[in-house]
Amino acid sequence: MFVTMAVFAPALGPTTVDQNMRNSYGYETKYWDSDSGSVETILVGDANLGSLSQGNDRNIGPWTYDDYGRFHPFGTMQDGSDLxxxxxxxxxxxxxxxxxxxxxxxxxxxxxxxxxxxxxxxxxxxxxxxxxxxxxxxxxxxxxxxxxxxxxxxxxxxxxxxxxxxxxxxxxxxxxxxxxxxxxxxxxxxxxxxxxxxxxxxxxxxxxxxxxxxxxxxxxxxxxxxxxxxxxxxxxxxxxxxxxxxxxxxxxxxxxxxxxxxxxxxxxxxxxxxxxxxxxxxxxxxxxxxxxxxxxxxxxxxxxxxxxxxxxxx
The missing domain is CATH 1.10.3720.10 (MetI-like)
Known part of the structure; x- marks a missing residue:
């Protein structure tokens, strides 16, 4: 399993390292906004700021979606990037x-x-x-x-x-x-x-x-x-x-x-x-x-x- 993770890392992750942490403000993601009833566009960096895991009040745990429709198998990190x-x-x-x-x-x-x-x-x-x-x-x-x-x-x-x-x-x-x-x-x-x-x-x-x-x-x-x-x-x-x-x-x-x-x-x-x-x-x-x-x-x-x-x- 470890070798498989290493070999197929780009294909297994729900996002890429460049989008996830290195240049998150250089990419956009689309999500459904239930308040406006339309599809909205947001920078990945801003979406990460809304998906922080820093305690009980602000947390995206394992096997959950964030508010922007992104799936996180292991949850998010303290900066909102995908773990x-x-x-x-x-x-x-x-x-x-x-x-x-x-x-x-x-x-x-x-x-x-x-x-x-x-x-x-x-x-x-x-x-x-x-x-x-x-x-x-x-x-x-x-x-x-x-x-x-x-x-x-x-x-x-x-x-x-x-x-x-x-x-x-x-x-x-x-x-x-x-x-x-x-x-x-x-x-x-x-x-x-x-x-x-x-x-x-x-x-x-x-x-x-x-x-x-x-x-x-x-x-x-x-x-x-x-x-x-x-x-x-x-x-x-x-x-x-x-x-x-x-x-x-x-x-x-x-x-x-x-x-x-x-x-x-x-x-x-x-x-x-x-x-x-x-x-x-x-x-x-x-x-x-x-x-x-x-x-x-x-x-x-x-x-x-x-x-x-x-x-x-x-």
């Missing part, structure tokens, strides 16, 4: 940033793990020291510092700051994935076919790509899918704090932040609905990781086996 449109477009932002950060982390982790497993010795020791140094730093504080320092840079303008977030997540989170696949990579490097490839004069890069990488790909899929959920909730957390994706680009954490003052009022939906969606998505990606692990390694603990199997196709 459903905000969330479906925000799901695309979260998914793109999450997938990009996980892909970069997996690439870095796989490259370093295969290199350290092949050469061992000082190379492996250097990788361990570097990963320990990165893991010793508090990740949340590091994310906040880097997003603040690089906020004025040109790279923050790419994809409304999403590309910068993906890079930061990748270069601060690769250590956990590297730790997960380092052991299997070391095991593979001791197999007979690796020694045979060396004796035939194959280059180290060829050996790592053709004879070692396929046996750690399963681990990358498992930990990558689990890391994706963590990346999405981290993106939401930074947006909640006012960092990360630059406004007015929709992001789920920003919706939670905008509606926190109305949680105890009739406009509870502004924060509660995106909060529930974040929980479901993160839980879903964690369950996906467990499912991939069970499919790759049927003898693992989660699959009901007595002992953990080799995993990863090894």
């Amino acid at each position: 459903f449109t905000f969330l479906v477009v925000g799901s695309r932002i979260s998914l793109v940033i999450g997938v990009l950060s996980v892909a970069l982390s997996a690439s870095i982790a796989a490259t370093l793990a295969l290199t350290s497993a092949y050469y061992k010795g000082r190379v492996d020791l250097s990788m361990v020291l570097i990963s320990d140094a990165v893991m010793a730093m508090p990740q949340l504080l590091l994310l906040i510092m880097l997003t603040t320092v690089l906020r004025e840079s040109w790279i923050n303008e790419v994809y409304s700051g999403g590309f910068l977030l993906a890079l930061i997540f990748a270069f601060t989170g690769w250590t956990y994935m590297w730790r997960s696949i380092r052991g299997p990579a070391l095991q593979i490097s001791e197999r007979e076919w690796i020694d045979a490839a060396r004796s035939f004069g194959q280059r180290p890069t060829t050996i790592m790509r053709k004879h070692m990488l396929p046996y750690v790909t399963g681990y990358l899929l498992i930990y990558g899918s689990m890391t994706l959920g963590g990346a999405i909730i981290s993106i939401a957390g930074l947006s909640f704090l006012g960092l990360g994706v630059a406004p007015p680009t929709p992001e789920w954490g920003r919706a939670v932040n905008l509606g926190q003052n109305y949680v105890r009022t009739g406009s509870w939906h502004i924060s509660l609905i995106p909060g529930i969606l974040i929980t479901l998505v993160v839980t879903g990606f964690n369950a996906l990781g467990d499912g991939i692990r069970d499919a790759i390694d049927p003898q693992s603990d989660s699959a009901g086996g007595e002992t953990a199997g080799a995993g990863g196709g090894a």
Whole structure:
């Protein structure tokens, strides 16, 4: 459902982001005015001002129409814009940033793990020291510092700051994935076919790509899918704090932040609905990781086996 929301975001929303929040006064909408008994025309921005959700007296809740005949599946936000449109477009932002950060982390982790497993010795020791140094730093504080320092840079303008977030997540989170696949990579490097490839004069890069990488790909899929959920909730957390994706680009954490003052009022939906969606998505990606692990390694603990199997196709 989350991927469907992200892929078909423009078609699912009852309006567009441009009409909904970016240039609402540049569009008009028609509605039936019961007082005058005729069809009237009003600017979308003015219609939003008449559809605010700011408490019990001024509220357009989920699955209702406003006074201008516009349907709002999740209600409206505090500025009168449609919450459903905000969330479906925000799901695309979260998914793109999450997938990009996980892909970069997996690439870095796989490259370093295969290199350290092949050469061992000082190379492996250097990788361990570097990963320990990165893991010793508090990740949340590091994310906040880097997003603040690089906020004025040109790279923050790419994809409304999403590309910068993906890079930061990748270069601060690769250590956990590297730790997960380092052991299997070391095991593979001791197999007979690796020694045979060396004796035939194959280059180290060829050996790592053709004879070692396929046996750690399963681990990358498992930990990558689990890391994706963590990346999405981290993106939401930074947006909640006012960092990360630059406004007015929709992001789920920003919706939670905008509606926190109305949680105890009739406009509870502004924060509660995106909060529930974040929980479901993160839980879903964690369950996906467990499912991939069970499919790759049927003898693992989660699959009901007595002992953990080799995993990863090894």
